[in-house]
Amino acid sequence: MKTSGTTTSKPPAPSPAPASAWADVPRLKVRQFTDQAMAEVPALARQILDEICREHPRMPLLLDESGDLMALVGIRRALEDFVQHLARQDGRPPHLHLEVFQEFGRGEGLHGRSLNSLQAVYRLGVRLAWRRLAEIGQRASIPPPAMYELAEAGFSFLDGLVDESVRGYAEAAAREAGERLRLQRKLTQAIVRERTTGEVDGAAGSLADLAAHASRIGWTVPDRVAIGVLQRPARECVPPAAGDDVLVDMESEQPLIVVPDPLLAGRPEQLRRAMTGWTGALGPAVPLAGAAKSLRWAKAAMELMDRGLLPSEGFLHCTEHTQAMVLLPPEELMDELAARCLAPLAECGPTQGRRLAETLLAWLETRGGAPEVAARLGVHPQTVRYRMRQIRELWGEEVDDPDRRFEMELVLRARRLRGHISPSANSSPSGV
Known part of the structure; x- marks a missing residue:
């Protein structure tokens, strides 16, 4: 029915239930x-x-x-x-x-x-x-x-x-499922617990306890493990489907994973697929009793990722970034060594000092002549000869001392990893 330009209609009556x-x-x-x-x-x-x-x-x-x-x-x-x-x-x-x-x-x-x-x-x-x-x-x-x-x-x-x-x-x-997750977390925490030297050297009782925890969830105790630390992508998220034998502890502030036999054939590809979309770091493979060591390396890698010193996206394997993991964490020691080894550069301006440092590192890495160093830096050999004369004037006989050269290369590689020195034009240092 139409009234004042407005159409109104009654809702259809519900159909009566069929008679029984x-x-x-x-x-x-x-x-x-x-x-x-x-x-x-x-x-x-x-x-x-x-x-x-x-x-x-x-x-x-x-x-x-x-x-x-x-x-x-x-x-x-x-x-x-x-x-x-x-x-x-x-x-x-x-x-x-x-x-x-x-x-x-x-x-x-x-x-x-x-x-x-x-x-x-x-x-x-x-x-x-x-x-x-x-x-x-x-x-x-x-x-x-x-x-x-x-x-x-x-x-x-x-x-x-x-x-x-x-x-x-x-x-x-x-x-x-809740009970399994609780037992799985308990097992994970038992695995990554710090152990004393006595426990690691003769951890029969400790490993027996781990085996007892593992048997409750049907987990086979491996000889070696790698511990990973994850960054939670969201407050509520589904754990990575890394396989039944990979332990996942999502209740910790930083989620942990325990990867058994990380060098097993097919394991790297399994982890790569499972960790798609996740950010985290996996420590090196270690004997089960030393799992806390793997966890320390994974946490150290996460700190470097947070500071932008390692790739900050994806699931990183510490063993693929060994140089950075060894040279970057001991900042205080490395800074003290740098202050001593690179003291002659204090006499130079910032631009000249950086160029001399890059030339010195290229020479230390190649141990070649001016043509090889020039090719590595992407400059003219004559430029390299000029800079090397300056380097010898600044350091003198120290550049011929094997121990001093080793220290200088460590310091300069660390500075390059931190972005203080540009990568060589024709090189890509391993571990970066």
């Missing part, structure tokens, strides 16, 4: 049917359980607090609920004893089985129940339309039982 075929069955016949069915429930429940045991002989039969078989109690209650629902004829769904069927699902989950066998058991029970109810319906002269409707209701009831078992199964799976 049981509404046309005389109440007396309904009562006869339900009375006979209820009388046969105990024997029917026993028959269903016996048939289930024949079809599924490995299905465990547990007792409840009263000493009765839980499965038998559950079947009997389900049959009683279904029949009583039929007798009420009030349109309400049948009542379910939820805890019984949730417990069935929890039992499957806790024993590591799938729900397939349990659902097959339910279907078998419904078929047997329908067969007996059909016989009772025939004796009570229940019309076929009502019995067809009863069959549909039975399978709908089955869906409800399955839903409750799924809920119990999911609860058990979550509980089991």
Whole structure:
């Protein structure tokens, strides 16, 4: 209807629920049917359980607090609920004893089985129940339309039982996963714990404790491990899927991973795929008793990544950046050594000092003549000869002393890693 340019309409009325075929069955016949069915429930429940045991002989039969078989109690209650629902004829769904069927699902989950066998058991029970109810319906002269409707209701009831078992199964799976994560974290912390020299040299008891922790989650104790430190990409994130044998501790402030046998064939590729999208560092492979050492290197690498001295994206392997890991962390010692070794450069300006430092490092790395050093720096050989004369004037005989040359190369490589000296034009130092 249109009024003042506005169209209004009433929402469509809900469709009435289809009439039940049981509404046309005389109440007396309904009562006869339900009375006979209820009388046969105990024997029917026993028959269903016996048939289930024949079809599924490995299905465990547990007792409840009263000493009765839980499965038998559950079947009997389900049959009683279904029949009583039929007798009420009030349109309400049948009542379910939820805890019984949730417990069935929890039992499957806790024993590591799938729900397939349990659902097959339910279907078998419904078929047997329908067969007996059909016989009772025939004796009570229940019309076929009502019995067809009863069959549909039975399978709908089955869906409800399955839903409750799924809920119990999911609860058990979550509980089991939580317990595994707790044990996994406990094992991880035990592995990376600092050990005394005595423990590392003769750690029979310590390693026995680790083996006991590991057996609780089915983890095979390896000879060597590498420890990794991760940067959490988000507050709530899914742990990296690095494989069942890689331990992950997401509860620590910095998530940790324990990689067993890191040099195993295929392990690097497995980690590369699993760590896509993650930032972190993996320490070197060490004997299990010395895992804390691997963790220290991984943490040191993360600090260098945070400072921009190592690539700050992706999952970094410490062993691929050995030069940086060795030269960069001891800053105080390296700065003191630099102050002594590079003292002659204090007489030069910043630009000249940097060029002389780059030339000295190129010469120390190549130990070649002016042409080789010039090619490394991308300058003219005559420029190199001029700079080398300056270097000899500044350092004198020290540039010919093997120990002094070694110290100067260490210092200059560290300065290059920190970005204080430009990389050589025709070189890419290893470990950077």
